[in-house]
Amino acid sequence: MATREFKLPDVGEGLTEAEIVGWLVEEGDRVSEDQPVAEAETDKAVVEVPSPVDGTVKEIRAEAGEVVPVGEVIIVFETEGGEAAGEPETERPEPEAAEEGAAEEVPGGGTEEVTTPEGRVFAAPSARRLARELGVDIAEVEGSGPGGRVSDADVRAHAESAGEEAAGAAETPRSPEAAVESAESATRRVSDDGAETAGATASMAVESAERDRTLAAPATRRLAEERGVDLNAIPTDEERDGRPFVKPEQVVAYAEAQEEARAADADAASAASEAYEGAEDERVPYRGIRRTIGTQMARSKYTAPHVTHHDEVDVTELVAVRGELKEVAAERGVSLTFMPFVIEAVVAALREFPYLNSTLDEEAEEIVLRRDYNVGVAVATDAGLMVPVIRNADRKGMLQLSSELGELVERARERTISREEMQGGTFTITNFGAIGGEYATPIINYPETAILGLGAIKKKPRVVESDASAHRENGAAVSGEVVPRYVMTLSLSIDHRVIDGAQAAAFTNRVMEYLENPSLLLLE
Known part of the structure; x- marks a missing residue:
């Protein structure tokens, strides 16, 4: 037998430490090379840590929830034979694909049932994380995936079933x-x-x-x-x-x-009052993604002098166009939202106003006008705000933007998105209207120089010009009638070191023009 100490690897650029979110194996478990053995939280996402060898888990040296420096030993493996750890072994353990209840192909076209070591549960990392959040014992969840693998949907279904049973027991009337x-x-x-x-x-x-x-x-x-x-x-x-x-x-x-x-x-009553007064405040560790967000926001706010320009745009035509194209997109397997239209409008306006697609090189004392149009879209997750980036947005059509955005958002919320997919942005859009807001003062995603916030789309009364409604007031000709229209609010924050207020207003006006007349995007 040979042993192999495994140190926490650098799972992200510039990473110095990571939090062990949870272990996917226990001491005594057999593992195969590249099999995920732990989940570690970096400053942007939760990543899986794979085993470097085939063998058995001899010792786990880091507790779940512990913050471990890069390079520290977190687990020890025991490998068979006298081979150097990490080299191929004569007898390899059963691969992870042969999960409990999984059918494995055998000569002759038949199948045979393959089982796993007792007590082992096969589940996706996101499913294990969801189970912890919902207080569900992952071992009690019946998996519906290949070989009985537990998915997020299985965990939710189990939690809902348990909740219904508890509610039924509580509501059972006494005789x-x-x-x-x-x-x-x-x-x-x-x-x-x-x-x-x-x-x-x-x-x-x-x-x-x-x-x-x-x-x-x-x-x-x-x-x-x-x-x-x-x-x-x-x-x-x-x-x-x-x-x-x-x-x-x-x-x-x-x-x-x-x-x-x-x-x-x-x-x-006195005891209850004392218990209330003696209750201790809850302390939540300020680290991982939350600490990274805080550091980034503070750096941006205290480095770039922020100015926010507000306006509103009539998007009645956009609502109609999106309604017409939504079913067509659905037939092609794409869920079409308003965001791809906004991205197209922003990119078109950035071409005309390049200073809003720039960074400031303070050391060289130069403003760098970016030639790439990499648009970041802020996404609210359980861990905090993440900004996946759609690269080369100027080269992609509406359906491609929508499909790629949907995949990035899903991975961000599941905490499986990579650092590279959240880097290199040149302009950011944040949709705070999705939770009901109209106006805000978004903080720039430094080192970018501008960020556009979208408010909720609401029906509001607006005056629409019409020849039929023309009349005279105080001797002057007046036309127009008040009708309900769909209106969206915009909040553009800029780095005032690089961008002037007039530029911000002109850029916003151009974005509004494209959103008011979405057919103009066909000319871009």
């Missing part, structure tokens, strides 16, 4: 007999001195509602007044002249029971 038994059990609890407890107090309230007069001696009535109790609420089995009769000792017992109940309520 009348059970309800009566519960009520009788509550009212049978009596203290040592004969005073009835809270359950009996409820019974007293019912009994008092049926009594409109209770007999008692004058001294007993004075005692009841002094103790602040209602004679009609005190339970009694004695009667005088056919009416309930209360004795002094019953008043005392009832009053003491009431005082004990009030004291218990006060103690419970």
